[in-house]
Amino acid sequence: MKSYAAYIWPAYGVTALMFLVLIASSLAHARRWRKKAEARGQAK
Amino acid sequence: MIPAPAFLANPERFMAFSRWAAPMFGVIAAVLALAGLWLGFTAPADYQQGLTVRIMFIHVPAAWMSMFVYGCLGIASLLALVFRHVLADAAAQAAAPLGAGFTFLALVTGSLWGRPMWGAWWVWDARLTSVLVLFLLYIAYIALRASIDDEAKAGRAAAILALVGLINLPIVHYSVTWWNTLHQGASVFRLGGPTLATVYLWPLLLMSLAYTAAFGSLWLVRIRGEVWRRRAEAAALRAARA
Numbered sequence: 688m689k690s691y692a693a694y695i696w697p698a699y700g701v702t703a704l705m706f707l708v709l710i711a712s713s714l715a716h717a718r719r720w721r722k723k724a725e726a727r728g729q730a731k
Numbered sequence: 732m733i734p735a736p737a738f739l740a741n742p743e744r745f746m747a748f749s750r751w752a753a754p755m756f757g758v759i760a761a762v763l764a765l766a767g768l769w770l771g772f773t774a775p776a777d778y779q780q781g782l783t784v785r786i787m788f789i790h791v792p793a794a795w796m797s798m799f800v801y802g803c804l805g806i807a808s809l810l811a812l813v814f815r816h817v818l819a820d821a822a823a824q825a826a827a828p829l830g831a832g833f834t835f836l837a838l839v840t841g842s843l844w845g846r847p848m849w850g851a852w853w854v855w856d857a858r859l860t861s862v863l864v865l866f867l868l869y870i871a872y873i874a875l876r877a878s879i880d881d882e883a884k885a886g887r888a889a890a891i892l893a894l895v896g897l898i899n900l901p902i903v904h905y906s907v908t909w910w911n912t913l914h915q916g917a918s919v920f921r922l923g924g925p926t927l928a929t930v931y932l933w934p935l936l937l938m939s940l941a942y943t944a945a946f947g948s949l950w951l952v953r954i955r956g957e958v959w960r961r962r963a964e965a966a967a968l969r970a971a972r973a
Binding site for chain 2: 689690691692694695697698699701702705706708709710712713714716717718719720721723724726727728
């Protein structure tokens with residue numbers, strides 16, 4: 688039986704990469720604006 | 732305990748709730764994903780698909796999430812339009828990049844499954860085409876918001892686009908029954924119960940719950956970021972006028 692590794696691993700790779708991008712961009716966006724809000728006395 | 736949506740309409744209560752709920756959903760997502768991946772990679776090869784069945788465990792949840800997130804975007808847009816609620820508008824804005832990400836994953840992983848199984852990376856059948864339209868709707872929503880400087884006008888225009896785009900959701904869902912498609916029909920949520928073997932059903936359900944929890948976590952983080960952005964920009968505007 689074929690392993691189809693050439694299709695399976697890229698599928699998992701692109702999924703892992705997308706999750707990393709979404710996690711990193713979400714956290715970076717929140718942190719950046721929290722700092723700016725704190726600097727302007729608006730973060731609670 | 733998860734509070735009712737009306738309770739969270741208050742930004743202060745939302746920020747207090749999301750502070751602990753976002754990491755909690757993140758931990759739940761990680762645990763579910765680990766369990767789902769373990770079951771998925773120990774499941775036997777399918778008699779027809781072989782080991783490409785493993786792509787299903789990441790493709791199907793991404794496809795479900797692409798529609799679920801658009802539903803959330805549509806509801807948030809409706810609430811933002813009707814009640815002009817800042818949090819609803821922030822929720823809609825925060826959902827769009829996540830939905831685009833899930834839809835992109837559904838398209839790419841589907842293509843990586845289609846090549847060995849169908850012999851083609853892409854076919855213009857109703858399911859694939861309607862999901863591509865869904866992806867373009869997300870991109871159009873993001874682009875429209877970014878193209879208008881006035882935040883309120885941008886929010887209203889994007890909300891109307893999101894509501895018009897809702898018509899695509901039943902088209903995506905029923906495309907495999909309304910038209911003759913290469914894409915297979917429903918095998919989990921169908922009358923008469925799932926046709927999927929239990930050994931594949933469990934990893935699929937665990938991964939779907941993991942994707943849902945991950946979306947919950949990331950959505951809350953992004954909404955929090957939007958709240959802080961709007962507060963910071965409002966404070967900067969007040970300072971500039973003073």
